[in-house]
Amino acid sequence: MFVIVYIVMLSRLVYFSVEGDVGAQGILRILDEAREGNRGEExxxxxxxxxxxxxxCLEGPRDAVTRKFLAIARDQRHSGVTLVAFEGISSRLFPDWTMGAMDASGLDREAFDPPSMTASAALATLRGLRATGATM
Known part of the structure; x- marks a missing residue:
C-alpha cells in the first residue's frame, strides 16, 4: 500500500511600493479585494x-503568493514595486489575517521608510505595528 502525501510549500514574500495617492477609500477597496481573493488562495x-x-507581507502556497505578487506589480494603484524578500517558511507570522492592515502614518519618516529597510527590519516593523494594535 502506498500513501501519497501532498506537501504545500509555504512561502513569505515582502515588498514595498510607492502608494499611488489612492486615498482612504482606495485603501479600503484594496483591503476588501485582497481579503476576498486571499481567502480562496490560502x-x-x-x-x-x-x-x-x-x-x-504575503504568506501562503508558493504558486499563489507568486501569482498575487505578479498581479500587484501590474496594479496601477502603486508603482515602483520592489521585492524585499521571498523565502520558504515552515510557519506563518500572520496566520489569522487574510489581509491585515496597519496605518503607519503616525510613525516618523525614519521609522517607516521601506526603501531603507532590510527584509528582517521590514518584518520587525510589521510585527511591531501589529503588537501596537494599530490594525484596521
Whole structure:
C-alpha cells in the first residue's frame, strides 16, 4: 500500500511600493479585494501604509503568493514595486489575517521608510505595528 502525501510549500514574500495617492477609500477597496481573493488562495499577510509607501507581507502556497505578487506589480494603484524578500517558511507570522492592515502614518519618516529597510527590519516593523494594535 502506498500513501501519497501532498506537501504545500509555504512561502513569505515582502515588498514595498510607492502608494499611488489612492486615498482612504482606495485603501479600503484594496483591503476588501485582497481579503476576498486571499481567502480562496490560502494567502495571509499584512499591508502597512502611510501617505507615500505600501509595505506588504504575503504568506501562503508558493504558486499563489507568486501569482498575487505578479498581479500587484501590474496594479496601477502603486508603482515602483520592489521585492524585499521571498523565502520558504515552515510557519506563518500572520496566520489569522487574510489581509491585515496597519496605518503607519503616525510613525516618523525614519521609522517607516521601506526603501531603507532590510527584509528582517521590514518584518520587525510589521510585527511591531501589529503588537501596537494599530490594525484596521
Amino acid at each position: 494567502i495571509t499577510g499584512v499591508l502597512a501604509f502611510d501617505r507615500h509607501w505600501f509595505l506588504q
